[in-house]
Amino acid sequence: MNILSDILLVISWFIVGFGLLGVYRFKNLYSRLLTSSKIDSAAVLLIIFSLIIRTGFNYMSLKMVIIMIFVAFTSPITNHLIVYSAFKNGLSLKEEDDA
Amino acid sequence: MVLPTIVVLSIGVLISLNRFFKSKNIWDRLLNFNLISTKLLLIFTAHAIHLGNQELLDTSLTFVIVSFLVVVLISKFVISGGRTK
Numbered sequence: 001m002n003i004l005s006d007i008l009l010v011i012s013w014f015i016v017g018f019g020l021l022g023v024y025r026f027k028n029l030y031s032r033l034l035t036s037s038k039i040d041s042a043a044v045l046l047i048i049f050s051l052i053i054r055t056g057f058n059y060m061s062l063k064m065v066i067i068m069i070f071v072a073f074t075s076p077i078t079n080h081l082i083v084y085s086a087f088k089n090g091l092s093l094k095e096e097d098d099a
Numbered sequence: 100m101v102l103p104t105i106v107v108l109s110i111g112v113l114i115s116l117n118r119f120f121k122s123k124n125i126w127d128r129l130l131n132f133n134l135i136s137t138k139l140l141l142i143f144t145a146h147a148i149h150l151g152n153q154e155l156l157d158t159s160l161t162f163v164i165v166s167f168l169v170v171v172l173i174s175k176f177v178i179s180g181g182r183t184k
Contacts, residue, residue, distance in 0.1 A: 013107050020115065023131075029127060036134050047144070075137075
């Protein structure tokens with residue numbers, strides 16, 4: 001079971017690395033939110049799921065399931081609110097170098 | 100492999116912190132703040148598993164709730180034009 005957990009952790013390094021590369025390379029805020037939400041959803045679920053596999057079924061894994069459910073519900077809400085706030089305040093959707 | 104994951108996530112926090120101080124508008128800062136808080140959550144959780152400590156998981160659960168509230172409240176504050184009422 002530890003080998004499966006190690007493989008999932010190594011996959012999560014690549015997700016975090018490519019997400020940060022996308023945050024640096026994209027020119028627009030809306031494109032940058034596309035890759036940052038990838039870290040928020042995919043890497044968090046992958047790392048916590050691999051840690052649940054590593055510990056087995058006990059009281060610690062129950063707490064991690066609660067954390068995983070909370071993150072899975074709230075990370076789309078925060079990304080949506082950032083986009084909504086930027087669009088309401090008139091940030092343009094065109095391709096531009098704003099940062 | 101838990102300890103190298105903590106090292107990779109710490110390097111990611113430093114890269115996001117560099118981007119946080121170089122960004123120009125408020126939404127870019129909120130994006131990078133969201134990234135930093137997510138990675139700190141993962142560092143807390145992986146450290147709790149590495150030590151075998153149950154109470155650190157309570158700390159990380161509290162940290163998720165507080166960081167969610169910070170991002171939501173600042174976004175609502177900016178939507179309303181900087182006025183509270």
